[in-house]
């Protein structure tokens with residue numbers, strides 16, 4: 130890279146240490162240690178400032194680089210688009226915006242409109258604003274409350290944190306936006322109900338109790354991750370989605386699925402909700418939409434939702450009065466078009482399903498070998514392993530030990546993740562989300578590194 134030719138990498142490290150505020154990290158250790166700089170990526174691998182190679186088992190750290198690094202075809206498409214037209218506000222359309230919307234909706238039967246912005250948080254905020262406006266315009270101010278689930282995450286802004294079910298992400302950032310109400314999580318391994326009912330039914334019943342307590346006429350939306358990500362890789366129990374969908378129909382509550390992590394193939398279908406036959410009113414997506422080659426997020430709605438914002442053209446306040454400046458950047462949809470073509474042409478959904486099953490098998494082998502692995506779960510290439518002190522009590526291991534496993538893997542050239550400052554006492558799930566291009570050999574190396582790390586840390 131040219132800019133490295135004129136700068137010694139050590140100068141870059143020092144500039145970073147002096148001036149850059151990294152995300153989600155305590156900086157005190159950088160007074161004595163070097164921050165990590167990732168310099169280059171190709172396929173499943175990245176190289177740091179020391180030239181050390183790592184297999185990236187978390188797609189850019191946070192489930193993003195679904196098609197892998199170094200895709201010249203995406204870079205070329207973005208470059209060509211930037212030269213032709215880099216930007217115009219989305220009050221007008223763009224060629225890549227129209228093309229990608231059509232390609233995307235083709236994968237989402239029942240959905241009809243795409244609203245562009247540039248982060249997962251922003252895409253979710255759009256839904257919340259739409260629901261509040263529907264409440265004003267259609268329900269006389271009723272149906273403004275939004276239900277969210279314990280352990281789910283929907284973003285970093287104050288309002289998306291208000292819909293956040295992870296106490297440690299939220300703590301110290303209040304006061305929050307009013308009108309958000311929590312429902313219980315659906316992690317069967319940590320069944321919180323003392324009932325003979327099956328777990329899915331118990332979760333749905335508990336959700337209905339919240340609806341009845343708040344009053345169905347106060348609730349406009351339920352917002353859920355299809356599979357909870359940062360809250361512990363939580364696959365829903367049997368019957369859960371059918372029950373939630375039925376509650377939405379019974380109490381006239383709109384359903385919002387946050388596909389920021391699962392979207393664009395992570396679980397082996399285009400979207401996570403498509404495993405469960407769910408019919409959403411809103412779907413949001415970001416990370417994997419362009420695999421991090423450009424910033425893009427989408428808020429996708431049904432035509433019925435869209436119609437509510439155009440059916441009263443004589444009222445100058447009735448349409449969606451919202452803009453995202455960078456939602457007009459054409460690089461996002463230009464990158465997203467190529468990203469989707471790559472997933473299709475290389476059969477990456479199929480590879481995701483096959484490699485996901487293989488990896489789940491490897492993780493189950495780890496569970497047989499290491500008593501500290503209490504539960505293994507996930508779908509496609511979105512997997513987690515929960516670490517416990519004791520399989521009977523399910524007491525979580527100390528999170529320092531979880532981080533020691535992550536650190537050991539990193540030292541041995543494999544980047545894995547773990548739930549982090551999420552649910553107090555439960556930051557104990559190792560997370561894997563390799564790119565959809567991964568091979569059995571990559572997965573053997575990744576899980577082999579975890580195996581060795583567990584042996585060393587819990588010897």
Ligand SMILES: Cc1ncc(COP(=O)(O)O)c(C=O)c1O
Nearest residue numbers: 248249250282283284389390415
């Ligand atoms: C499920 C989910 N929704 C929303 C977000 C927020 O996305 P962003 O960081 O792009 O704002 C995240 C980020 O991790 C996420 O995991």
